[in-house]
Amino acid sequence: MSLSTETESCDLCIVGAGLAGMNALAVASEYLGRGQRVLLVDRRLRVGGMWVDTYPYVRLHQPHPWFTAGDIPWTQGHDRRHLATRSEVLDHFTHCLDVVRQRVTVDTLFGWEFDGFTESDGMATVRVSAADGRTRTITTPRLINAAGFAVTPNDPLPVQSHQVRSVSPNFCDVDEIASDGAPVWVIGGGKTGMDTAHALITADPHREVSMVAGSGTYFLSRDETFPRGRRRWWSGTPASVSGAHMLSHFDGTNEDEANRWFRDTYGVWPTQGADTYVLGIMSAAESRAIAAGLREVAMDRFTDVVDGPDGPVMTFASGQRRTVAPGSWIINCTGYVLRDAGPYQPYLSPGGSVLSIQLRSATMHLTSFMAYFMTHMLYRDRLADAPLYEMDAIDLRAKSKVILPFGILCLSQHNLSVMFERLPNAVFLRCGSNVDSWYPLTRQLRGSLTFLLRHRRDRDNARRTLDTLRERFDLRCGPLAAPHVR
Ligand SMILES: Cc1cc2nc3c(=O)[nH]c(=O)nc-3n(C[C@H](O)[C@H](O)[C@H](O)COP(=O)(O)OP(=O)(O)OC[C@H]3O[C@@H](n4cnc5c(N)ncnc54)[C@H](O)[C@@H]3O)c2cc1C
Incomplete structure (x- = not known):
C-alpha cells in the first residue's frame, strides 16, 4: 500500500x-x-x-x-x-x-x-x-x-571479552551498576566520564572506579567563573574575559603554548595530565572528589578487552595491556559532540x-x-x-x-x-x-x-x-x- x-x-x-x-x-x-x-x-x-x-x-x-x-x-x-x-x-x-x-x-x-x-x-x-x-x-x-x-546516544563499546560487561550510560542506570560491587572502568575523561565517575564515587566512596582518560580533559573552573555570594563584586573572571585572554595568547600557530597557559590559569582537571578543552565547566571540589576517588587512571586510549588465560585484559592504543577483574563494568563515556x-x-x-x-x-x-x-x-x-x-x-x-x-x-x-x-x-x-x-x-x-x-x-x-x-x-x-x- x-x-x-x-x-x-x-x-x-x-x-x-x-x-x-x-x-x-x-x-x-x-x-x-x-x-x-x-x-x-x-x-x-x-x-x-x-x-x-x-x-x-x-x-x-x-x-x-x-x-x-x-x-x-x-x-x-x-x-x-x-x-x-x-x-x-x-x-x-x-x-x-x-x-x-x-x-x-x-x-x-x-x-x-x-x-x-x-x-x-x-x-x-x-x-x-x-x-x-x-x-x-x-x-x-x-x-x-x-x-x-x-x-x-552512545552504544556500548564493542569488546571481544565475554567476561566483562560493556554498557552505555544512555542505556543503563548507575543504580544498576551500584547494586553490585564489581569494579568499574569509565572509558573517557570528558564531561560524561567525569559525571559518571563522580556519581559512582559519591554513591559509594569505597567502590573500585578507574578511568581511561586518553590525553586528559581540562575544564573551566566553575569557582573562578561563577564566584559565590558577595565575591561576585570583586573576584572571579567572567567567561567573556577568560575567553578573550585565551584568544590574546593564540595567533593560529602556537596552540600548545596557548593551551598550557589557559589551562594553568583558568582550568581544573582531576587526572595527572590534561590537554583537551571542550568548553566544559567543573568546580575544584568536584575535581578533588573525582581525583581522590579514582582507583587508577590510564592516560591512554582504550582499544578493547580480550579474554586471556588469566582473565580479561584491557588493551590500549600505546600497546600497553592490563588485566581487569572478571565481571568489571566497562562504561562508554567517550563523548558525543x-x-x-x-x-x-x-x-x-x-x-x-x-x-x-x-x-x-x-x-x-x-x-x-x-x-x-x-x-x-x-x-x-x-x-x-x-x-x-x-x-x-x-x-x-x-x-x-x-x-x-x-x-x-x-x-x-x-x-x-x-x-x-x-x-x-x-x-x-x-x-x-x-x-x-x-x-x-x-x-x-x-x-x-x-x-x-x-x-x-x-x-x-x-x-x-x-x-x-x-x-x-x-x-x-x-x-x-x-x-x-x-
Ligand atoms: C553529555 C552532555 C552534557 C552536556 N551538558 C551541557 C551543559 O551542562 N550545559 C550546556 O550548555 N551544554 C551542555 N552540553 C552541550 C549540549 O549538547 C548543548 O548545550 C545543547 O543541549 C545542544 O542542543 P542542540 O539543539 O544543539 O542539539 P541537540 O540537543 O542534539 O538537539 C538537536 C535536535 O535536532 C533533532 N534533529 C537533528 N536532525 C534531525 C532530522 N534530520 N530530523 C528531525 N530531527 C532532527 C534531534 O532529534 C534533536 O532533538 C552537553 C552535551 C553533552 C553531550
Whole structure:
C-alpha cells in the first residue's frame, strides 16, 4: 500500500527541538504575529534534544538560569547557583514551549524525520517522513534547520571479552551498576566520564572506579567563573574575559603554548595530565572528589578487552595491556559532540530562505548562541550581506582537538563583532545564555565598555587567525562562497 504525501504550509518551519531549535523559536516568535504558524519538527518525541535521552545523572555544568531559550526565565524556584538535573532541564524546555505558544501558534511534528528541502522563488519546500512511512511536504518562506549538536546516544563499546560487561550510560542506570560491587572502568575523561565517575564515587566512596582518560580533559573552573555570594563584586573572571585572554595568547600557530597557559590559569582537571578543552565547566571540589576517588587512571586510549588465560585484559592504543577483574563494568563515556554531522549546508541557503544551525557551517562556539543571534539576523534581513565567517568545526576537531576551542572561540569573537554592528543593543542585552550576567551590573558594564573599545581590533586579529587556520588545516573557514539573494 502506498501512503499519500500530505502538503501544508507555515510561516516558519524549524527542524530540531533541542536548545538550538528552541532558541531559534523563541527569537522568531518576537518577529511573528499571533496569527502566524510555526511548525516544529523533531525525530524525537518531545522538546529537549539530547536531554531527552542522555544519561539520567547528568547535571547542567553552568548555573541553570543561563541554560534557556531566548531570555525565558526559569520558574522552578531554585537558588541561582543550582545545577539543574535532567528532568528539571526537560521541564524547563516544556515551559519555554508554553511561553512561546502565548506569542505565536506552534504546531509540532514530533517523531518526524527531516529529509531535505528544495528552494525556489524565496520559498523552501521541506520533506519530512514518519517511521510508519507517511511523508509530508511543507512549503514555507523560512526554514531554520537547527540540528545543532545533533547528539545521539552512545552504544556500548564493542569488546571481544565475554567476561566483562560493556554498557552505555544512555542505556543503563548507575543504580544498576551500584547494586553490585564489581569494579568499574569509565572509558573517557570528558564531561560524561567525569559525571559518571563522580556519581559512582559519591554513591559509594569505597567502590573500585578507574578511568581511561586518553590525553586528559581540562575544564573551566566553575569557582573562578561563577564566584559565590558577595565575591561576585570583586573576584572571579567572567567567561567573556577568560575567553578573550585565551584568544590574546593564540595567533593560529602556537596552540600548545596557548593551551598550557589557559589551562594553568583558568582550568581544573582531576587526572595527572590534561590537554583537551571542550568548553566544559567543573568546580575544584568536584575535581578533588573525582581525583581522590579514582582507583587508577590510564592516560591512554582504550582499544578493547580480550579474554586471556588469566582473565580479561584491557588493551590500549600505546600497546600497553592490563588485566581487569572478571565481571568489571566497562562504561562508554567517550563523548558525543562533534563526532559526526550531516553534509555541509551553508549557514544561509543561496535563495536566502534557509538558515542552518549546525557544525559544518558553525558561526559561533555554541549552538544556543548561533541560533539566538543568527535568527535575529535572519528576521532583520541582515544575513545576506554580513561578512560573517563560517567554519567546519567537525573537520577542525578531526584535525586537531587542541585547536578546536581556540578556533571556535575565535570564530565567535569575529562574528559577534560583525553582528554587533548590525543588530540593536537590546538583542545583546537580552541574550539569556550570556553567563556574564552572573556578575553585578557594574562589572557587566565594564565588560561591555571593554568590548565597545576593542571589538574592531579584536575582529581584525580574529580574522587573521581564522585565515591562518584555513591555510594550515585546509579547512572550510571563511565567508560564504555563493552569492545570496533575499
Ligand atoms: C553529555 C552532555 C552534557 C552536556 N551538558 C551541557 C551543559 O551542562 N550545559 C550546556 O550548555 N551544554 C551542555 N552540553 C552541550 C549540549 O549538547 C548543548 O548545550 C545543547 O543541549 C545542544 O542542543 P542542540 O539543539 O544543539 O542539539 P541537540 O540537543 O542534539 O538537539 C538537536 C535536535 O535536532 C533533532 N534533529 C537533528 N536532525 C534531525 C532530522 N534530520 N530530523 C528531525 N530531527 C532532527 C534531534 O532529534 C534533536 O532533538 C552537553 C552535551 C553533552 C553531550
